[in-house]
Amino acid sequence: MIPIQLIQETAEALMDKAAIEIPQDYLDGLRAAADTEDGELSSFVLKAMLENYEVAKEDRRAMCGDTGVPRWFVKLGNETQVEGGMVALEAALRQATANSTSGVPLRPNRVHPLWRTDHNNNVGIGAPEIEYGFEPAPEGEWVDLITVHKGGLFGTDYRMLFPSDGIPGIKRFYLDSLMAFGKRGLACQPAIIGIGLGGSKDICMTLGKRASTLRVVGSRNSDPRIADLEDEFKELGNSIGMGAMGFVGKNMVIDCNIEVGYCHTGGMPMSVHAFCLSSRRAVARIHADGRVAYRTDPDWFTDYQRRETIDWPPVREAAE
Amino acid sequence: MSGPPEIRLSTTPTPEAIADLRLGDVVYLNGLMYTAREGVYMRALKDQANIPMELPSESAANFHCSPAARINADGSFDMGAVTATASFRFAKWLPEWMAKTGAKLIVGKGGMTSEDYKDYFVPNGAVYLSTVGYGTGALLGRGVERVEAVHWHEELGLAQAMWVIRCNRMGPFIVASDLNGDCLFERENAKIAENVARVYRGTKPAVMKRYGETDDRTDEVI
Numbered sequence: 001m002i003p004i005q006l007i008q009e010t011a012e013a014l015m016d017k018a019a020i021e022i023p024q025d026y027l028d029g030l031r032a033a034a035d036t037e038d039g040e041l042s043s044f045v046l047k048a049m050l051e052n053y054e055v056a057k058e059d060r061r062a063m064c065g066d067t068g069v070p071r072w073f074v075k076l077g078n079e080t081q082v083e084g085g086m087v088a089l090e091a092a093l094r095q096a097t098a099n100s101t102s103g104v105p106l107r108p109n110r111v112h113p114l115w116r117t118d119h120n121n122n123v124g125i126g127a128p129e130i131e132y133g134f135e136p137a138p139e140g141e142w143v144d145l146i147t148v149h150k151g152g153l154f155g156t157d158y159r160m161l162f163p164s165d166g167i168p169g170i171k172r173f174y175l176d177s178l179m180a181f182g183k184r185g186l187a188c189q190p191a192i193i194g195i196g197l198g199g200s201k202d203i204c205m206t207l208g209k210r211a212s213t214l215r216v217v218g219s220r221n222s223d224p225r226i227a228d229l230e231d232e233f234k235e236l237g238n239s240i241g242m243g244a245m246g247f248v249g250k251n252m253v254i255d256c257n258i259e260v261g262y263c264h265t266g267g268m269p270m271s272v273h274a275f276c277l278s279s280r281r282a283v284a285r286i287h288a289d290g291r292v293a294y295r296t297d298p299d300w301f302t303d304y305q306r307r308e309t310i311d312w313p314p315v316r317e318a319a320e
Numbered sequence: 321m322s323g324p325p326e327i328r329l330s331t332t333p334t335p336e337a338i339a340d341l342r343l344g345d346v347v348y349l350n351g352l353m354y355t356a357r358e359g360v361y362m363r364a365l366k367d368q369a370n371i372p373m374e375l376p377s378e379s380a381a382n383f384h385c386s387p388a389a390r391i392n393a394d395g396s397f398d399m400g401a402v403t404a405t406a407s408f409r410f411a412k413w414l415p416e417w418m419a420k421t422g423a424k425l426i427v428g429k430g431g432m433t434s435e436d437y438k439d440y441f442v443p444n445g446a447v448y449l450s451t452v453g454y455g456t457g458a459l460l461g462r463g464v465e466r467v468e469a470v471h472w473h474e475e476l477g478l479a480q481a482m483w484v485i486r487c488n489r490m491g492p493f494i495v496a497s498d499l500n501g502d503c504l505f506e507r508e509n510a511k512i513a514e515n516v517a518r519v520y521r522g523t524k525p526a527v528m529k530r531y532g533e534t535d536d537r538t539d540e541v542i
Binding site (some may be wrong): 002040041044045048049052053055056059061062063064065066067102104105107108109111116119120153154159160161164165166168169171172173175179183184185188194214218236239242244245246247248276277278294311 | 324342346385386387388389390398399400401402403404405406429430431445450452453454455456458459460461462477478479480488491494505508511512515516519520522523524525526527528530
């Protein structure tokens, strides 16, 4: 049984870490970009961002004033029980989001879409989003809490493509999205671009969002042909000649991650997402004995999450 | 940090100081700056509420920003990070706002069009300063010497409230328009445009079109 108080305390620590500490994989990616950037203005912007990350950590102040829309991904081991049940877990995550909004402080971004009601705590109807995943391994009771504070306005698009559009059509929509939101830097690039391919319409958006926020820079899809596309699309995005803030430059895409799901036989839906210069994510695994291990790699897309088969053998036989 | 020239500018700048600014210059601000976006504009312009500051004598700098900040129980403020929001959405209010408040520096994200600059920035002697990144929230937060006041937070919420901040070498900002009405981002777009056809080579338009890709709503999209 995972203690509920520990869940809330850990969640508050994660909100703080996500807002203040740039994940190492993104930082390494941005440093590599800054080393290659030769556009004068783009280069200035990247250096300012690198300085900004240092100042955020020194001052324990949020790296970006726009908190985005804080959300949660929760992954549970198959045997995990939470003290008070899953309703208590959701209440703890909502309470942690509210507490950290005034604690860090974060910007209260969440309002009612029509009445613009603002509780000043980033909590409201459907906010923060909480999504779940389950894993067969490792055995035992554990829960992964993942918070992502992703920018909420620009850089995202969806389109229903069709099999006859093929890879050239996918490339066109990818470039259209980068051109539309890259100008003037609305996407806050260079970004981790996530592409969702397939699924139903909502799942297509979910896959793309998770590709951008739940995979680290340098990771590759387990399908080698998709991994090749990821490499190709990263290079394609960086060949536009557009850099940070839409200034002339050669760094638009820190990495490109593609996730797929089976879709309707007649279609090929596609979504594009941009996880920005403040790619805020933080992860912790909590065990039933009270151990908490913090990390920045959500490790969401396991073989189990990408499974194609009807069932998942509980014990996989050795191949000898 | 090497790069473009670095300029100190008052938030109540002289006409000469504004005239000296060139596209791409890097600016740091000193003095009082206030945040105002759609909430403040609607309250001041549509509802005709009295603006609780002397403008432009106290400040001629309008920041399109909602800070990450809290109001403490004792009435004091904590401001952490400060980041701008995209300005193009506020174009409908700005001509009237500038006429009413004498704002000379519009500070935000992404700038406006050269048409906006020529129509009402230049006649008002005003220029646009863009934040950098975007998202140098911690750097800009360090430039906040103190929060002087927050107005209308009960009516508008913390994000839309009018925050009055004392800037001490707050920056960096990039000069994105000048008194010719030229636009830094449009200049950069034009350079990038030369390359677009090459990048798109080998791609193809979607089989099914969308409205917007044809302007005639009597057209089919297939």
